Amino acid sequence: MPKSALQPGAVIDGFTIGECVHAGGMATLWSVTHADIASPLLMKVPRVAEGEDPAAIVSFEMEQMILPKLSGPHVPACFGTGDFAAQAYVVMERVPGDTLYKRLPELPLPYEEARVLVAKIATALADLHRQHVIHHDIKPSSIMFRPTGEAVLIDYGLSCHRHLPDLLQEEFRLPYGTAPYMPPERLMGTRSDPRSDLFALGVLLYFFTTGMRPFGETETLRGMRRRLWRDPYPPRQLKSDYPPWLQEIVLRCLEIEPVWRYPTASQLAFDLGHPDQVRLTARAEKTKRDPLTTVWWRRFNRGLVQPETKSDVAVQLATSPIVAIAIDVAEGADELNGALRVTADRILATLPSARLACVNVLKLGRITIDRTLDEQGNNKHIDRMVALKHWASPLKLDASRLTVHVLEAIDPATAILEFAEVNHVDHIIIGARRDSVLRALLGSVSAKVAAEAKCTVTVVRPPRLVARAEEAADAATTQAAS
Amino acid sequence: MLLAFFSDIHANRQAFAACLEAARAKGAERFICLGDIVGYGADPEWSVDTIMALVEQGGLAVRGNHDNAVAVSSENMNAEAQAAIEWTRGRLSAAQRRFLAELPMMVPDDDRLYVHSEASSPARWRYVQSTADAARSMIATDAQVTFCGHIHRPTLYSMSVTAKMTSFIPTSHAPVQLLRGRQWLAVAGSVGQPRDGDPAASFVTYETQTREITYCRVPYDIETAAARIRANGLPPWLAERLAIGR
Structure with a gap:
């Protein structure tokens, strides 16, 4: 194995070596710069000299394989690797601050x-x-x-x-x-x-x-x-x-x-x-x-306790998702809420480690000053929580798998999307309202959620038969009125 | 350069054609056959002709035990394999048989070695079934990466400088960089008769610049391949096993 040529000022594969910032038991860290990369960089170099722990080499090989595969804000970005044939190193983003x-x-x-x-x-x-x-x-x-x-x-x-x-x-x-x-x-x-x-x-x-x-x-x-x-x-x-x-x-x-x-x-x-x-x-x-x-x-x-399970x-991860279900507790949503429960039940039955977050949006007026109490003096927030728990009770979920959340927002779709983002929700279940004047005016909450969510969205509608019966009733009413 | 490896084609035209197409779509520039072009399947002529053409264009091929049995001498084989060998021998032309008989047992290529079974004694057709088998092969060669087939189950072995072994069942289509610090033995899966429970045809690509190996799976027309085995009077089990990948 060639001797390490590392010293300040040396250039390896386009990276110019700066100061040594850390010398640990397994590796040393150097600050490096590269003409094409603006962000601060660190070069990690394993200790491979005679008499060093062979674990240092294997650990370094592991890091060399894994780091380039990772992405996102929770890992240091990787900018290059060099193998043991010349100079072993990994160059990564230098995250500012301390551990x-x-x-x-x-x-x-x-x-x-x-x-x-x-x-x-x-x-x-x-x-x-x-x-x-x-x-x-x-x-x-x-x-x-x-x-x-x-x-x-x-x-x-x-x-x-x-x-x-x-x-x-x-x-x-x-x-x-x-x-x-x-x-x-x-x-x-x-x-x-x-x-x-x-x-x-x-x-x-x-x-x-x-x-x-x-x-x-x-x-x-x-x-x-x-x-x-x-x-x-x-x-x-x-x-x-x-x-x-x-x-x-x-x-x-x-x-x-x-x-x-x-x-x-x-x-x-x-x-x-x-x-x-x-x-x-x-x-x-x-x-x-x-x-x-x-x-x-x-x-x-x-x-006797338990054999190792592979x-x-x-x-x-796939069998333990966080499922969020948006429930409208307003009157007249019974059919839809029943359909939502059937869908939730099916999904949860196949995934025993999944947890369900029941979400309801308490809509705030754009101009009016909202009061937390309704006309009868009840706390709206608590009422909604009670209603959500009532909706969920037929699912007979263990309490550790169920949570209820009342969000206060002007725009329900945005509130649901934000909740999903912040809580790493894997699957949103949401009901679609029947065609109505209100929906035509306000736009569809479910359509916006389905279009903009970063996770899977299931849009649930009440069973066809019910919808048709209601339409027939509506038609009859209209006819009677005319 | 992107290399594509095909092992254990076993005269399965539908599987081999699907793999070739997939490898070309990935940009493979050089094709290497790791042996067992014939045996079991119903299209030995087409399979041998295709490999001959690839070799003429700069590809490489090594001899497998079935190629050897058809062209040189029958060895100890189970009854079904033996029946397929006899049938195949009758189908191939003298030129095709000569091509098989003249295939080399091993081919070194840069820091790589290509062999059908394993490198320690290739003519014994031993299977690489464990890290001990893999170690025996790796110790017998200076090549940094050995590519072989024969067992029909994809596996990737490595040996560190201190002779510690690792074995790994590769994830399909996930590239793995073969680090220079250790020796590697890449056992390719089978194109024409997978036995790892996944009936899809299996081949391997290797990028010489980045040293990344990728195990690939391709769905193919199993029904037609199986129907041709039955129509040619070959043992029915050879057709049945294609659908279950065992």
């Missing part, structure tokens, strides 16, 4: 700040998983934030991409990664479950809100294995003011079995975005760790 690691002295953070922060990371993870990549090294030093607010995930040396060979599969006898963030299934050799990243993010959320690492700082395999049976102290035991909804989220991320965690990062981001809608279970109430009998059972029945990132 989250810099914030460790400030821990614990206020709950609200941590909620917003981790929601952004979950959103970034969801985007990464959609690109068929499991990060496998989520921790404060692999997370940065753009000036515009989006989380950026860096360091793909331990990642795996569903469409690329996993070069790390036989490389290490021991699980490789960062011990405090290591998910239990990784200790058992599983590298194919995207929910591993949710566990690591749960560790981060726990750490950032309590100031303590849930499984300590042990680096030994023996120490790490304890998390296969021993649950962490519930945050409420450490901090009496810890919000139950937050503990629910944290402990769900830290479940030993991946199947008990959130099915997708999008669903985690959804809960972090709507803390008032988080369904509280026994997790939220815990003030002590599991009793020793439970722990022992887990420890000595490990093999999970595919894409399949898992």
Whole structure:
């Protein structure tokens, strides 16, 4: 292998080397410039000298394969790679600022700040998983934030991409990664479950809100294995003011079995975005760790718990969508709402991990001053929530799969589109009103949503028979009147 | 340059024609046949003629065990394969048989090697079924990338400088860059008789500049290919298995 020719001023494949900005255990980072690229750049160069950890090479190869395949605001843009034949490197966008690691002295953070922060990371993870990549090294030093607010995930040396060979599969006898963030299934050799990243993010959320690492700082395999049976102290035991909804989220991320965690990062981001809608279970109430009998059972029945299920990132995402359904609770929408329920029921029946967000738009007048109370003095907002829950009750959904949202907006279509965008909705179900004077005047909400949404939209109409009967009735009325 | 690899065509005209068309549409400039042009299928004459024409235009071809059995000597084969060999032998002209008999066992090309079975002892027609089999082949050659077929199931193996192996079932149409730091063994799927559960015809492209390999699948007229097998009195299972890709 040729000796590294790296020094300030040298030019490699058109990139001019600047200063060395970081020298880590696996790689060094250099600031570089290129005549055709305006944005600030970083060149990452692996340590490959004699006596260095061979893992550095394999990790670098992984990053070299994965980075050019990624796109979007949540990853550093890749501008070029060089292989080991000449000078191995990856050139990527230099994201300004520091990693989250810099914030460790400030821990614990206020709950609200941590909620917003981790929601952004979950959103970034969801985007990464959609690109068929499991990060496998989520921790404060692999997370940065753009000036515009989006989380950026860096360091793909331990990642795996569903469409690329996993070069790390036989490389290490021991699980490789960062011990405090290591998910239990990784200790058992599983590298194919995207929910591993949710566990690591749960560790981060726990750490950032309590100031303590849930499984300590042990680096030994023996120490790490304890998390296969021993649950962490519930945050409420450490901090009496810890919000139950937050503990629910944290402990769900830290479940030993991946199947008990959130099915997708999008669903985690959804809960972090709507803390008032988080369904509280026994997790939220815990003030002590599991009793020793439970722990022992887990420890000595490990093999019985559950065989490893082969999970595919894409399949898992596809079977766990967030479905938003727009419901008009006004009178006279019964047929349409019935049809909407039938459609929702069919979709949910095939996707047991899907969750349903029922959305209603409380239309604001353009000129009038709106009052939150109706003529009878009832709170309109709460009335709508009650109506939405009533609509959903025949679906018999587990409360953790259902949320209701009343949006206040002048333009319902825009409100629904914004809701879908912010909450990473995968599928919108919306009813189409029958032809009417009102629709002709105002335009169709469903048409606008179907045309402009970035996800799948199903437009539902009441069954034909009903429509025809109503038309006949209308016609009869018209005739009688004339 | 974009190379296109066709392995285990097995006289399936419909599958081979579909793959050729797809490869040309992708911009393939050079065509390489990884062996087993004949056997099993009902169109050996057309298949051999097509490969002969491609070779004349600068393409390459290596010998497969079925090509060898038809043109040189029958080897140990199961009854169905043997029946197809006897039938095929009667269909081919002397010139076509000579072409098959003179095919090389291995062809080196730049930092690549083309072989039907594997590189350690190609005449033994061993299957690459595991990382151990792949390692044996890779150790036997200096080539950085070996392309082979024979097993009818697409797989991509690699070996690191410290001799650590990886195996990977490729995702169709997703390019993979074959990094220079390791040796690679690309097992192409079968054009004319896929056995990985996907009945679509399989071929591979490789871009020599970017070092990107892409495993491709093409749907083709299975009914016609199967009907021609039955109409020619070949064993019915050879027709049935096309539809299930086993």
